Amino acid sequence: MTIHASYGEAFERFAAALPATERAARAAAFDTFAQRGLPDDGIERWHYTNLQPFAAQPVHLALATAAPDLSAWRLDGCDEHVWINGRALNDAAAPAPLPSLDAHAGLAGLHRAFATPGLQLTVPRDVRLDRPLHVLSVSDAREAGEMFHLAHRIRLERGAQALLIVQNIGLPGATRFSTQSLSIELAEGAQLTLVRVQDEARGTTHWLQTAADVGRDARLDVVNVDLPCETADPIPGEAAAAKASGTLIRSDWRVKLAAPGAHAELSGLFGADGRVHLDNQYEIDHAAPHGTSRQWFRGLGFGPSQAILNGRVVVQRGAQKTDSEQRIANLMLAKGAEIDAKPELEIYADDVKCAHGASCGQLDDAAVFYLRARGVPEAQARALLIYSFINDVLARVPHVALRLRLARRITARLGAGLDLSEATLSGAAA
Amino acid sequence: MSQLLQIENLHAEVAGKEILKGLDLAVNAGEVHAIMGPNGAGKSTLSKVLAGAEDYVVTAGTIRYQGRDLAALSAEQRAAHGIFMGFQYPVEIPGVSNMMFLKAALNAQRKERGEPELDAGDFLAWVRHRVKQMKMDPAMLSRGVNQGFSGGEKKRNEILQMLVLEPRLMVLDETDSGLDIDALKIVADGINAMRSPERATILVTHYQRLLDHVQPDVVHVLAAGRIVKSGGPELARELEEKGYGWLQQAA
């Protein structure tokens, strides 16, 4: 296990600034990282994604930078919480408990050793937040190898409700390495909708782990938009190294239906192009009876690249009357695109309903012709049909302005200007 | 009367199989032609060839529209030049609202013709007026294209699109199939509203009942890839009585 000396140096600097009470736990976490290193592709769950090379590269703690202009990302009507390079812009940086993560011990150790507090949210009993929370985690790397690690913690007490939008924004610049955790706890009857928008810059290596515990009759809705939408043109201010190196985004989602009647609905849009490697690992753990889970994933193969989706459903012994469904559909849009989408079922109970299916296809020629026969040029016809394909998932984004922005961004990525406005969105009032 | 469409000795194949085998047809501006014929005769094939479907390959013959060779035009260009095909089986496009679809279609056509795009307000008024004309619920505009529509609703939606796009040559492939009596009347009214001295309509149909509402000038029988008989409106009634057997023997 080679770990570059700069990790240790960075940790010493980081630990020196911590309150004495925190140091022991952090040092233990760092030791785990030092012993276990980063995951390599010899591990089953990391078969497609090897982080080991990053352990051998020099890193340093991301520098503090001034707040950038965020107007392009701002969403009306939301409570905004901003982190820049892992530092809170407007939230109190109160010490927070370290997250417990299980995707990989060494990686979790690294995250725990360096984690800075992200959103620390508790919604009290029966309170419904009437404004969505918009978390913007901005990465602004000026020098190669900058890293930061951010830990969010969300707890909804009994009957509480909230909508949370977590957006990761990478400003163009140097190569970087960041990790992020979302620890979620939903008490009885609580309801959380989480929208995650991955908008990282080129040259980024990013790991996200979400760990959610869903309580009795509680409900978690996740919409994960994990698509490269950058243009192929060089971005001003982008360093040559970042331009040349790829982007690697790995996300682990663990949802535990911990008590009877818990419900989780995960949906995701994912797709990679030549510069981006995406890996999403979902696991829903039915640990109690009468749990229901739904998963809807849509993959887009933009270009020669690889995107991975693993959707695992575990039904524990005793989790009777579990009702779970998972649908994966992939659309291949270019030669050389590769999507590895795999459903995985592990069932230890006998009275359950588990359905799953995966399909992979191309745009329907009859539909392309239908549009063209009405005068829509071919490129635009294709864009409309791709929009149709992703809309199932997009329509689950409850914030209309965000949905519209995502739709515009994705269709712009397809290179055919579609006239999208609120009035033309399906389901909007005409 | 000027000739709008002139088809000579048309041969066309799909999936390597010849379907149209020397078809001739001439349609003047201002006319309504009905094309009838047995299942599998090639009526939809003719419609799709006219609309420019690429999997239908013309192997011989010519199609002239407004005096120009159609072969040079893509499907979307044909649409912009006024050819409209009503699909026998309209396609569902979930998530793309009818509004988004109509706007994309109309503005693309206008752009191709060098006309300015309609602004949002004018467009909305344009469409809503026609939705009313078709006695459809305006809420349909925000629903996905044909998404969950019944067979009859889909056909009505085809006519709505026709009214919105105001084509010059309308080829309606069994737009009357699957309609109840009221819907048939509304669809027929829509077709009649588009009748004008500059326009022409080709109605592909199996039934006299549409022709009771939309009087054709000429009725043709298409069998085994060719027009085997043409006549006046009375031919349709004769076909309804006698079927196609007597003609196929003659052909």
Ligand SMILES: Nc1ncnc2c1ncn2[C@@H]1O[C@H](COP(=O)(O)OP(=O)(O)OP(=O)(O)O)[C@@H](O)[C@H]1O
């Ligand atoms: N895409 C295709 N691939 C293979 N064969 C086709 C295709 N499209 C049409 N055909 C065949 O061509 C022949 C003519 O079909 P077409 O749909 O034109 O008939 P039609 O006259 O419209 O019949 P109907 O009255 O049933 O609508 C049929 O034998 C049909 O099976």
Ligand SMILES: [Mg+2]
């Ligand atoms: Mg037909």
